[in-house]
Amino acid sequence: MATLDSKIPPGELSAKWVRHKAAIRLVNPANKRKYEVIVVGAGLAGSSAAASLAELGYKVSCFVFHDSPRRAHSIAAQGGINAAKNYQNDGDSVHRLFYDTLKGGDYRSREANVHRLAEVSVDIIDQCVAQGVPFAREYGGLLDNRSFGGAQVSRTFYARGQTGQQLLLGAYAALSKGIAAGGITLHTHSEMLDLVVIDGNAKGIIVRDLVTGAITRHAADAVILATGGYGNVFNLSTYARGSNASAIWRAYKRGACFANPCFTQIHPTCIPVTGDYQSKLTLMSESLRNDGRIWVPKKKEDRLKPPASIPEADRDYYLERIYPSFGNLCPRDVASRAAKRVCDEGRGVGVSGLGVYLDFGDAIGRLGEAVVRSRYGNLFDIYKEITDENAYQQPMRIFPAVHYTMGGLWVDYNLMSNLPGLFVLGEANFSDHGANRLGASALMQGLADGYFVVPYTVGDYLATQKPGSRPSADDAAFKAAEESVAWSTSKLLTVKGKEPVSHFHKRLGHIMWQYCGMARNKAGLEQAMKEIPALRAEFWENVNVPGSGDTLNQSLERAGRVADFLELGELMCRDALAREESCGGHFREEHQYPDGECKRDDVNFAHVAAWEFAGDGKVPIRNTEPLVYETVKMSVRNYK
Amino acid sequence: MSTTTFSVTVRVWRQEGPGKPGAFADYTVGGVNPDMSFLEMLDVLNDDLTAKGIEPVAFAHDCREGICGTCSLVIDGKPHGPHHGVASCQTYMRSYREGDVIVVEPFRARPFPVIKDLVTDRTAFEKIQQAGGFISIRTGSAPEANSVPVPKEVADLAMDAAQCIGCGACVAACKNASAMLFVAAKVSHLGLLPQGQPERDRRVLAMVSTMDGLGFGSCTNQYECSAACPKLISHDFIARMNRDYAKAIFRSSFKPVAAGADE
Numbered sequence: 001m002a003t004l005d006s007k008i009p010p011g012e013l014s015a016k017w018v019r020h021k022a023a024i025r026l027v028n029p030a031n032k033r034k035y036e037v038i039v040v041g042a043g044l045a046g047s048s049a050a051a052s053l054a055e056l057g058y059k060v061s062c063f064v065f066h067d068s069p070r071r072a073h074s075i076a077a078q079g080g081i082n083a084a085k086n087y088q089n090d091g092d093s094v095h096r097l098f099y100d101t102l103k104g105g106d107y108r109s110r111e112a113n114v115h116r117l118a119e120v121s122v123d124i125i126d127q128c129v130a131q132g133v134p135f136a137r138e139y140g141g142l143l144d145n146r147s148f149g150g151a152q153v154s155r156t157f158y159a160r161g162q163t164g165q166q167l168l169l170g171a172y173a174a175l176s177k178g179i180a181a182g183g184i185t186l187h188t189h190s191e192m193l194d195l196v197v198i199d200g201n202a203k204g205i206i207v208r209d210l211v212t213g214a215i216t217r218h219a220a221d222a223v224i225l226a227t228g229g230y231g232n233v234f235n236l237s238t239y240a241r242g243s244n245a246s247a248i249w250r251a252y253k254r255g256a257c258f259a260n261p262c263f264t265q266i267h268p269t270c271i272p273v274t275g276d277y278q279s280k281l282t283l284m285s286e287s288l289r290n291d292g293r294i295w296v297p298k299k300k301e302d303r304l305k306p307p308a309s310i311p312e313a314d315r316d317y318y319l320e321r322i323y324p325s326f327g328n329l330c331p332r333d334v335a336s337r338a339a340k341r342v343c344d345e346g347r348g349v350g351v352s353g354l355g356v357y358l359d360f361g362d363a364i365g366r367l368g369e370a371v372v373r374s375r376y377g378n379l380f381d382i383y384k385e386i387t388d389e390n391a392y393q394q395p396m397r398i399f400p401a402v403h404y405t406m407g408g409l410w411v412d413y414n415l416m417s418n419l420p421g422l423f424v425l426g427e428a429n430f431s432d433h434g435a436n437r438l439g440a441s442a443l444m445q446g447l448a449d450g451y452f453v454v455p456y457t458v459g460d461y462l463a464t465q466k467p468g469s470r471p472s473a474d475d476a477a478f479k480a481a482e483e484s485v486a487w488s489t490s491k492l493l494t495v496k497g498k499e500p501v502s503h504f505h506k507r508l509g510h511i512m513w514q515y516c517g518m519a520r521n522k523a524g525l526e527q528a529m530k531e532i533p534a535l536r537a538e539f540w541e542n543v544n545v546p547g548s549g550d551t552l553n554q555s556l557e558r559a560g561r562v563a564d565f566l567e568l569g570e571l572m573c574r575d576a577l578a579r580e581e582s583c584g585g586h587f588r589e590e591h592q593y594p595d596g597e598c599k600r601d602d603v604n605f606a607h608v609a610a611w612e613f614a615g616d617g618k619v620p621i622r623n624t625e626p627l628v629y630e631t632v633k634m635s636v637r638n639y640k
Numbered sequence: 641m642s643t644t645t646f647s648v649t650v651r652v653w654r655q656e657g658p659g660k661p662g663a664f665a666d667y668t669v670g671g672v673n674p675d676m677s678f679l680e681m682l683d684v685l686n687d688d689l690t691a692k693g694i695e696p697v698a699f700a701h702d703c704r705e706g707i708c709g710t711c712s713l714v715i716d717g718k719p720h721g722p723h724h725g726v727a728s729c730q731t732y733m734r735s736y737r738e739g740d741v742i743v744v745e746p747f748r749a750r751p752f753p754v755i756k757d758l759v760t761d762r763t764a765f766e767k768i769q770q771a772g773g774f775i776s777i778r779t780g781s782a783p784e785a786n787s788v789p790v791p792k793e794v795a796d797l798a799m800d801a802a803q804c805i806g807c808g809a810c811v812a813a814c815k816n817a818s819a820m821l822f823v824a825a826k827v828s829h830l831g832l833l834p835q836g837q838p839e840r841d842r843r844v845l846a847m848v849s850t851m852d853g854l855g856f857g858s859c860t861n862q863y864e865c866s867a868a869c870p871k872l873i874s875h876d877f878i879a880r881m882n883r884d885y886a887k888a889i890f891r892s893s894f895k896p897v898a899a900g901a902d903e
Contacts, residue, residue, distance in 0.1 A: 052779040067700070068766055070806055071708045087786065123780070130782035132775045132830050134799040141789025159799060165707055166802060173774035180770040188763070211755055240702040274675045279683055280704045382705065385730045388675075451779050500690040502683065547695045551657060552756040554698055555690065 002257050002612045004625045007412040008112040013631045014094070017116040020413070021456055025463035032057035034467035037458060038205055038220040040192045040247050042069030044164075044171055044443060045426030046226030048450025051174035054183030056455060058462075061218060062175065062184055063207055065191040065242065065557075070172045073228060073240040074446060077164025078285035078379065079148060080156035081128075081443040083121040088145050092153040094118045099632065101441060104150040104331050105406070105434020106584035106600065107634040108260070108608075110627065112413060113431045120452040121444050125157055127451055131170040135159050147290055148439035150331040150639075156440045161285055161378045167443055171450070191557070193489075194481045195223065195251045195422065198471050202251075202422035206481045208489065210557060213550035215489070217473040217482050221465050222421045222458055225251060226450065229405035229427035231264060233565040233572065234517070235509025237402035238270060238283040244561040245568050248409050248428050256417040257610035257623060259410035259430035261568065262576035265437055265585050266518050267403030268294075268335035271386050271396075272355045276506075281401040282386055284358065285379055286439040289328040291363035291372065292396070294319050294335070296347040296356050303349050307357055307395050318342055326639040333436040333585045333598075334639060336400035340518050341596060343399075350397050359395035400518060404442060406433040406585065407575075410610040410625070414457035415449060418610075421461060425449035430608065435584025489549050492559045497542030501559045504539045508532065508562070508569055516573050521589040525577040529570060536566040571611055571620065578622055581605045602634050645671045646738035650685060652697050653745045655754050658761075662754065664743070674734035678721065679704060679711065681733055682744075698757040706730045706870060709805035712812070713758055714745040719809035719868040727807060727870040747812035751819075751855045762808050764854045765822065771850035772843040773826045775835055788834050795833070802829040803871040810865035810873075816857025821865035823847050824881035825873050831884055841888035848885055 009020040027035065036059045039050040047069055050062045066072065084097040098118035102109060125143070129135065135157050136144040145154040159166040178184040187207065194206040196217070204219040230245035231237040252258045269284045295317045297303050302310050318338055323330045330338075339356050342348065349355045364372050369392055373380070380391050387397070408430040415423050415431070426446040433441065471477075515528035539562070547553040581601035582591040591599040612621040647670040655662030669685045676684075679701050686696035702710040711728040715721035721731040736742065744758065752760040790798075802825070810821035827844050830836035836843070859878060866875040 048779075055778050066702065066710070067762060068709075068806065071702055071710050073703060073708070075709075075805075076703045076705055076707050085785070123782075125785045126782040127777070127779060129785040129788075130775065130777040130835055132798075132833050132835050134795050134802050134829065134833065136799075137790055137792045137795040139792050141791050142786050159802075162707065162803060165805075166799075169802065173769070174777075174779070176766070176770045177774040177776060180772075186766075188766075240708060241704060242702045275673055277671075277673060277676050277680050277684055279677070279680050282705050381725075382730075385706075385726060385732065386677075388732075388734060455779065498691070500687045502687055544690055546690050546693070552698055552759060555686075555696055 001621060002418045002610065002623050004257065004410065004418060004610055004623055005412060006110065006625055007414060008110065009413065013111060013115050016112050017119055024456060024460035027459045027462050029057055031467050033059060035059065035462050036061065036220040036470060037222050037224060038063065038218060039224045039226060040205065041072065041226035041228060041428070042172070042175060043072035043074035043226060043228055043426060044168055044446030045450040046072070046224070047168065047171035047175040048447050049224055049226060049425055049454050050184055051171065051178045052451050052455040053458065054178035054181070060178070060184045061187065061220065063187045063190040063192055063205070065189065065210060067188055069175055069186065070169065072168060073243050074168045074443070075165045076240065077443055078161045078283065079287040080146065080158035080163045080440040081124065081167060082148065082155050082440040083125045083157060083444065084118055084155060085122055085125060087143060088154045090153045092155050096153065097121060097155065100151050101432070101438055102434070102632055103637055104438035105436050106598065106637055107434065107602070107606070108583050108627065109432055109434030111629055111631055116453070117432050117445060117448050120448045123452055124444060124447045128167055128170050131173060133159065133166045133170045146287055147329060149286055149289065149329045149335070150326070150438040158287065161287070161376065164443055167447065171447070192247045193250060193485045193560070195254045196478050196481045197254050197419060198475060198477050201420045203471050204473060204478060206485045208485065211552050213553070215482055215486050217478040219470055219473040219478065221462055221470045222423065224423040224425060224454065224458070225409065225428050226425040227428045229408065230568060231402045231405050233508065233569050234402040234512045235505045236273065236278060236281050236513070238267065238281050241279060244564070246561050246564045248424070249564040249568055251409060251417070251419070251422060253613050254419070255613065256419045256422055257410040257612050258407070258571065259608050259610045260407040260575065261572045261611065262516065262579060262586055263406035263435050263584065264402060265332055265404035265406060266336045266400045267332055268339055268400050269358060269398045270401035270403070271383065272350060272352065272399040282382060283401070283403060284383060284396060284398055286332070288358060288376055288379060291375065292328065292358040292360050293317055293362055294328055294356055294358055296342045296349060300346040303347055303353065307359070316342070316347070323639045330639045331436055331438060336518055337587060337596070339400055355397040355399045357395035358398045360391060361395070364392065404437055406430065406435060406437055410608065414460060415454055416457065416461060423454055423458060425454055435586055489556070489560070492543070492545050492556060492563070493549055495540060495543050495545065497544045499542050500544055501555055501562050504535065504543060505558070505562045505565070507535055508566055511535070512569050512572070516576055519587050519589050520576050522577065525573045528573045529577070532566065532570045532573065539563065539566055574620070575609055575611065578609065579605055598637070600636070606634065645673050648672055648736055648739070649741045651741060651743045652758070654697070654757055657756055658753050672733050672736070674732070676733040677704065677729060678715065678731040678733065679729050698759050700759045701729060704729045707805060709807035712747045712760060712807055712809070714747060714812060716743050719747060719812040720870050724867070725870060725872045727805070747808055749811045749817035751817065752808060752811065764856070765806055765808060767854060768819065768823060768847055768850050769826070772839070772846035773830070775830060776839060790834060798829050798832040801825045801832070801873060801877050804873055805871060807870060809868045809870060811856065813864040813868035814857065815864070816860060818859045818865070819851050819856040820859040820878045820881070821869065821873060821875065823851050824877040827881045827884060828877040840884065841891055844881060844884045844888050845892065
């Protein structure tokens, strides 16, 4: 059994981080350059961590599978980033942001981590503005804010509908500065395919060059994974096509625990699926819910009528009806399930019946088209490109889609996994969002982890490692890991079956969406746990990966990633089955209140489930870390 | 939602590797749905080719929502295809009809060598960025965000420039393979903001000289770059950069020299 010590510092909640920073070990400036730190991934968390660590004097190597760090999928975040600045004078505070995030996560995250996140949120905004991030401003020149789901204050900072892009370009600029200064070595087109663990400590990685196929070993004093989430296990999602779980999955298979894998976020406002050929789903930012009103017809028979022909009296603005105090801005899990319910009732719009309206008619009437265009113009443009419909004239059709994974590798308060020396940041870890993430919090967490947490906590670990004690990349453990990567790569090429990788990915996605999506139940999850291993066996017998391993081979890249998803999907179902309660994005049909809301079980499930790999073909071990709340009382979430 | 499907012929550039000879190959893609994206049509083609034992066409793509800047196709001679203000991934098959022959090539420019088929190496942009495309602020040393007001018009104009997705269509569209629009967008974004002033001269000089050194051509003011830009970044930023550059050159020639310094 793995040891899960959360290392939450003692004392008053609001003083924990300050005292912890003052208490943890330091590395002397002259020694910092003797330590090498590997950072895998260069999204918000990876870029900000690499840049900040290099500024401190550590030698940093950064690995990305893209051709440039600026391609990481943080770039696609639209709506904004939360921070407890209280610039709007509307009563916001660190405590409120902490409380909203904890409650939004349905009381399945750690108090201490979430409080720290809220504390450093204000520093993030300062940092980004100083980097030249062109946030939206008011005429007086000060920063503007808007509202996001699950909050009753306006604390979201934004740069049009491209906030993630601008924040990432800020972090990427910092990374570029570090590269130019020589503190960071950048490896592009480099995919991490294994973690090297020596004497229980993470000491390096094995990497495949996606252009040349060369497999190389890289030793370090500490390894940081900032490789994002695993939502592409569903095949169709708002993730980039390249987003994958391989780095964290292979770390899991080397002993890092995987926490709460079943906690996935289904975002309520995405463009609905149109056909089987589809490769991705596109998000329509949550910020649209500031002004858009969500509705379906009251009567089933109206669902295919032109929306304009349905009179007000025959429309059901169901979020405003069920959740009057939060209305259209209720949290994502709540809004998604409500959409599913009305579609299940046969009132969904569009040919497939899997859609609801997001209507700007009122907003255009109240504010004029020009104002709506200035707030959301780029989103309306994206909608037009994809659907060929004009959302200024008719409501958008939207439907929930997989968007984020709250689960991830288990980390302690220092963001270090149960494998010493392995740190996990951003979406790749599990730490801050519990069972549901609030909008505009992913950017906050990625940058908090990278700029303001890990630069301190890595030092605390490195101080225990003698300078120069880093193992050589010629160590036997490195050679063995390299051989294992080379073997599994060539194995994919030698199956020479009939079906392309994409077919397996689609079939896995169908299983996951049907049984481990917005609603789950025992029978379905058990079914999925039969179907997934069967599909996995078929994959290894019948996958067709053309080409060779020594050039750019996109089929081979995807095959490796899908092979990992075929294992991870099963773990997600196993976790969902074991968690006999509903909380946040994890909705077990057996556990609900009569009105269809989540019924948590705080007596038996107020814990983190951290799965430990037990060997191929063996049932993994379910470790638990109790969630001890010292300040907040766990209560039933109420957005009504 | 459309249900009638059709077939097209794609004439694709196939090239095994860097420096290897390349050639066009024709493939028929059936079952094309008008709501399919152009890249989804290529996915269908690639699954077909895989089934037939032909190596699939390599093409760069990732986010498929027009923001990551990875996709980089020249479709019928136009970088990112027939429509203004969108990336290749946002081109939809409803723009095509039964029987169309669609020519698909990689971005062609000497500083962007072909890696394979439709994938090019755009590392040159990284080098330009690293030469000075940043504000040197150390983590933790930033002043309070609202301590420096930025007029809304200035922030908006900076944002217009900052939207660049770094795809390189501007280079591919230019007969001289000039990177002026890319560089001008970064120089203007940072140079417009008060936070970018301390390094304004150094930045423009370093980025322009790196750009020149990497083999990008000169600008002859025909603005093909702006027309091809998926974010419609204005060529006015090129003029702004030229002014910045001239001022920086002028100022740098009057740089005070410390007493006793060896020249």
